[in-house]
Amino acid sequence: MSTTALDMLKLLLGVGGILVIASSTGYLLKQKLSPDGSNGAIENLNARIKAWWAMVFLIAIAFVAGRVGVLVLFAFCSFAALREFITLINTRRGDHWAIAAAFFVVLPINYFLLWAEQYGIYSIFVPVYAFLLMPIIAVLRGDPRDFLLRISEVQWALMICVFCASHVPALLTLQIPGYEGRNVLLIAFLVIVVQSSDVLQYVWGKLFGRTKIAPTLSPSKTVEGFVGGVASATLLGASLWWITPFTPVQAALMSFVITMMGFFGGLVMSAIKRDRGVKDWGHLIEGHGGLIDRLDSVVFSAPIFFHLTRYWWSLT
Amino acid sequence: MIHDLIAKLASIAIMMFARALTAARAIWHETGLPPRQSIYFANHSSHGDFVLIWAVLPPWLRARARPVAGAEYWLKSKLSTFIGRDVFDAVLIERDPAARTQDPVELMATVLGDGASLIVFPEGTRNQTEARLLPFKSGLYHLACKRPDVALVPVWINNLNRVMPKGEFVPIPLICTVTFGEPMHLKAQEAKDEFIARAEAALLLLAPPTTEDDA
Numbered sequence: 001m002s003t004t005a006l007d008m009l010k011l012l013l014g015v016g017g018i019l020v021i022a023s024s025t026g027y028l029l030k031q032k033l034s035p036d037g038s039n040g041a042i043e044n045l046n047a048r049i050k051a052w053w054a055m056v057f058l059i060a061i062a063f064v065a066g067r068v069g070v071l072v073l074f075a076f077c078s079f080a081a082l083r084e085f086i087t088l089i090n091t092r093r094g095d096h097w098a099i100a101a102a103f104f105v106v107l108p109i110n111y112f113l114l115w116a117e118q119y120g121i122y123s124i125f126v127p128v129y130a131f132l133l134m135p136i137i138a139v140l141r142g143d144p145r146d147f148l149l150r151i152s153e154v155q156w157a158l159m160i161c162v163f164c165a166s167h168v169p170a171l172l173t174l175q176i177p178g179y180e181g182r183n184v185l186l187i188a189f190l191v192i193v194v195q196s197s198d199v200l201q202y203v204w205g206k207l208f209g210r211t212k213i214a215p216t217l218s219p220s221k222t223v224e225g226f227v228g229g230v231a232s233a234t235l236l237g238a239s240l241w242w243i244t245p246f247t248p249v250q251a252a253l254m255s256f257v258i259t260m261m262g263f264f265g266g267l268v269m270s271a272i273k274r275d276r277g278v279k280d281w282g283h284l285i286e287g288h289g290g291l292i293d294r295l296d297s298v299v300f301s302a303p304i305f306f307h308l309t310r311y312w313w314s315l316t
Numbered sequence: 317m318i319h320d321l322i323a324k325l326a327s328i329a330i331m332m333f334a335r336a337l338t339a340a341r342a343i344w345h346e347t348g349l350p351p352r353q354s355i356y357f358a359n360h361s362s363h364g365d366f367v368l369i370w371a372v373l374p375p376w377l378r379a380r381a382r383p384v385a386g387a388e389y390w391l392k393s394k395l396s397t398f399i400g401r402d403v404f405d406a407v408l409i410e411r412d413p414a415a416r417t418q419d420p421v422e423l424m425a426t427v428l429g430d431g432a433s434l435i436v437f438p439e440g441t442r443n444q445t446e447a448r449l450l451p452f453k454s455g456l457y458h459l460a461c462k463r464p465d466v467a468l469v470p471v472w473i474n475n476l477n478r479v480m481p482k483g484e485f486v487p488i489p490l491i492c493t494v495t496f497g498e499p500m501h502l503k504a505q506e507a508k509d510e511f512i513a514r515a516e517a518a519l520l521l522l523a524p525p526t527t528e529d530d531a
Contacts, residue, residue: 083339087475087491091478093481096484096488103488
């Protein structure tokens with residue numbers, strides 16, 4: 001077995017072990033405090049843990065399937081996220097072609113370019129080509145009402161749901177000397193740090209949360225949860241240095257950047273939800289709300305993590 | 317046999333396509349799932365409306381739910397006849413009173429007599445106006461008079477008109493919800509206008525609040 005596969009197996013066993021503990025705890029809590037399913041917080045916790053199992057399972061399958069598996073998984077994530085996003089924005093009849101193009105042209109090309117490893121064109125495809133061509137498609141329909149608002153929202157949706165989200169599988173295109181064939185572990189590192197930061201912020205917040213950090217944006221986020229979550233996720237990331245091309249200190253710094261981007265990304269997406277008057281982006285994942293509710297922090301941290309790693313470690 | 321199999325596969329394919337496009341989700345009334353046999357009456361803004369209702373119904377309710385549709389539309393070509401009659405198992409009614417050979421309400425009552433549920437669109441045609449709902453036709457009242465025992469369930473389909481507005485041929489993926497209201501019945505001695513107004517109100521109650529962006 002290659003060292004990469006072995007490391008992957010260790011990670012899976014670790015994550016699986018944590019989920020077994022989480023599921024057992026959830027079960028015991030349910031037996032003790034909510035045998036009839038009436039305690040909302042515990043039901044929600046158990047629904048979340050179940051969804052975690054499903055997510056880990058999906059990611060594991062994608063990793064086994066290799067590069068194409070990861071690309072397909074994230075292309076589907078982009079599709080579902082874009083669907084949630086477009087549902088919430090102001091669109092008019094005149095945007096129909098532009099939105100159809102976003103789903104059926106821009107999204108597939110973006111992932112095709114990653115598959116073809118055309119980094120140069122991939123990195124400007126959405127920010128330059130889609131940015132200029134989408135408003136042209138929209139303007140051909142001749143409806144000027146709220147035009148700037150409408151085209152901005154569609155472009156923002158594309159940047160977040162397609163371009164930024166695709167930086168997770170883009171990690172596979174990096175060429176890091178001495179790290180050949182192990183790039184998939186960079187994805188595992190990013191996803192584990194971001195998601196554990198989310199979970200740890202939630203746990204620290206539930207246990208010690210007193211002071212709201214952004215009451216007008218996200219009533220559930222607290223200073224205690226933020227500090228505890230970021231600190232413990234940074235430590236966790238540092239302890240995973242052996243799956244990365246980084247030293248332990250570098251891994252800690254990377255994890256810190258990832259968790260900070262994740263936290264503030266979550267705030268940004270909360271502000272949008274507040275403005276639109278919804279609590280969740282959708283209902284795709286039971287207990288978690290929509291896909292974007294789970295993906296928001298990954299989306300914000302992935303491009304920065306990608307570029308930091310690319311700038312200092314990659315040959316491409 | 318093979319014909320039935322193709323029809324079955326086509327219905328599954330159409331439903332999966334609708335789900336992939338809209339992630340359709342049912343919002344049930346607090347009283348729970350609708351009764352086993354019901355007349356679902358829904359707002360009508362797209363050809364896909366009843367597919368969405370179908371897609372969110374649990375299998376045992378879906379199996380007996382038959383859409384009511386215009387015969388002149390569905391019997392136009394071989395393909396649409398196959399889809400309408402065999403795939404969707406639609407109850408095809410003749411809408412033009414002058415030319416028809418069978419009374420639609422009689423036909424629907426017969427189908428109900430066989431134990432099936434019906435999906436009807438009492439606006440009579442697709443709503444392409446700015447209004448949330450067109451005035452109901454009286455068919456729903458006459459049907460309720462014939463079978464006052466069968467529950468009438470209001471169903472609001474949200475967002476599907478944005479997925480594929482009239483005149484577009486490419487649908488766009490958007491999340492749709494299907495909201496089921498409280499089952500209602502014709503009251504004793506209830507007048508036609510009274511009943512129709514009550515049914516319209518029950519359906520509008522399920523519509524999301526309007527915003528100025530609705531256009």
